[in-house]
Amino acid sequence: GQNIDQPTEMTATEGAIVQINCTYQTSGFNGLFWYQQHAGEAPTFLSYNVLDGLEEKGRFSSFLSRSKGYSYLLLKELQMKDSASYLCAPTPDSNYQLIWGAGTKLIIKP
Amino acid sequence: DGGITQSPKYLFRKEGQNVTLSCEQNLNHDAMYWYRQDPGQGLRLIYYSQIVNDFQKGDIAEGYSVSREKKESFPLTVTSAQKNPTAFYLCASSNPGISYEQYFGPGTRLTVT
Numbered sequence: 001g002q003n004i005d006q007p008t009e010m011t012a013t014e015g016a017i018v019q020i021n022c023t024y025q026t027s028g029f030n031g032l033f034w035y036q037q038h039a040g041e042a043p044t045f046l047s048y049n050v051l052d053g054l055e056e057k058g059r060f061s062s063f064l065s066r067s068k069g070y071s072y073l074l075l076k077e078l079q080m081k082d083s084a085s086y087l088c089a090p091t092p093d094s095n096y097q098l099i100w101g102a103g104t105k106l107i108i109k110p
Numbered sequence: 111d112g113g114i115t116q117s118p119k120y121l122f123r124k125e126g127q128n129v130t131l132s133c134e135q136n137l138n139h140d141a142m143y144w145y146r147q148d149p150g151q152g153l154r155l156i157y158y159s160q161i162v163n164d165f166q167k168g169d170i171a172e173g174y175s176v177s178r179e180k181k182e183s184f185p186l187t188v189t190s191a192q193k194n195p196t197a198f199y200l201c202a203s204s205n206p207g208i209s210y211e212q213y214f215g216p217g218t219r220l221t222v223t
Contacts, residue, residue, distance in 0.1 A: 008150075031210060042200055042214035043153075087152065096141060096160075096206040100152040 002026050004101035006088050011107045012078055020073045020104045022088030033089040033098060034062050034073045043087055046073070075106075083108045112137045114215035116201050121220045123195075131186045131218045133201035142184035143202040143212065146170060153200065159184055160206060188220065195222045 003025045012018040024032070031050040035043035049055055049064035049071060061074040073086055085103040092099055114135040123129045135142065141160045145153040155168030159178040173192025178184050184203075188195045198219050202212040 004152075033211070040198075040217075040219075042217050044214070045211055048211065091210045096204060096210055097155070097158070098210065098212060100145075100154075102150070102152040105150075 002092060002099050004088055004090065004099060006086075006101045006104045008102070009105045009107065011109060012075075014078055014080060014108055014110050016078050017074065017076050018078060018106065020075070020086050020088075020106065022071045022073075022101060024069050024071070024088070024090045024099075024101075026069075026090050026092035026099060028093040029066060030091040030093070032062075032064055032071050032091070033087075034071075035087040035089060036084050037087060037103065038084045046086075078108050080108050080110070082106060114201060114203055114213060116199075116215035116218050118218060119216065121218055123220070123222050125222055126190045127222075128187055128189050129195075129220065129222075131188065131199055131201075131220070133184045133186065133215055134182055135184075135201075135203045135213075135215075136182060137203055137205070137213060138181070139203035139205045139213070140181070141204045141206050142178070143204075144168075144174070144176065144184070144186045145200045145202065147198045147200060147217075156186065188222075195220060 005023045034046040037043040047062035054063045087103045088101040089098040143158045144156040157176040159165035175187045200217045201215040204212045
């Protein structure tokens with residue numbers, strides 16, 4: 001079966017760093033997406049990891065370990081606008097489907 | 111500007127009525143998807159289409175129907191057979207063969223009373 005596990009909610013302070021973890025079990029694996037979703041809005045693309053390691057993009061970085069079925073999203077220098085849900089979505093096979101986690105709601109406090 | 115449009119943003123219907131949600135894209139993407147999102151939950155796939163005139167059921171297709179007569183359009187009908195239709199509905203598209211990335215429309219919030 002397919003399973004994705006993310007924390008339901010996290011709280012962090014403006015200006016700090018937060019790491020959002022995602023573990024997954026899928027039948028086959030091609031890569032893993034992270035999307036950001038503000039309340040009432042559509043998800044927007046943040047990152048896509050195919051190979052093991054860390055990919056950095058400005059204040060956001062994403063890490064993947066294929067052997068461990070594990071990824072994390074690292075957000076630095078947190079801003080109030082980073083308050084959103086963060087969705088982990090592995091791509092399990094070749095038909096281009098994404099399997100969506102329930103998301104982690106990140107609350108930023110001043 | 112290329113993108114995906116969904117209309118309307120908010121939709122209200124009485125129980126027992128069918129309702130059709132529109133989704134149009136001008137990204138020239140072959141694949142299109144419909145998701146349902148309930149509060150505090152992830153996206154659940156209703157239907158997807160990888161080519162015109164062809165579509166497949168997702169995980170929660172019961173009570174829904176779709177058509178794909180044009181590449182740009184993928185309307186979703188929520189029928190009266192859907193037991194809990196109130197939800198946030200998201201349409202997405204992608205370009206298989208080039209990228210797995212899915213691009214989303216702004217969503218339609220359907221309320222059935």
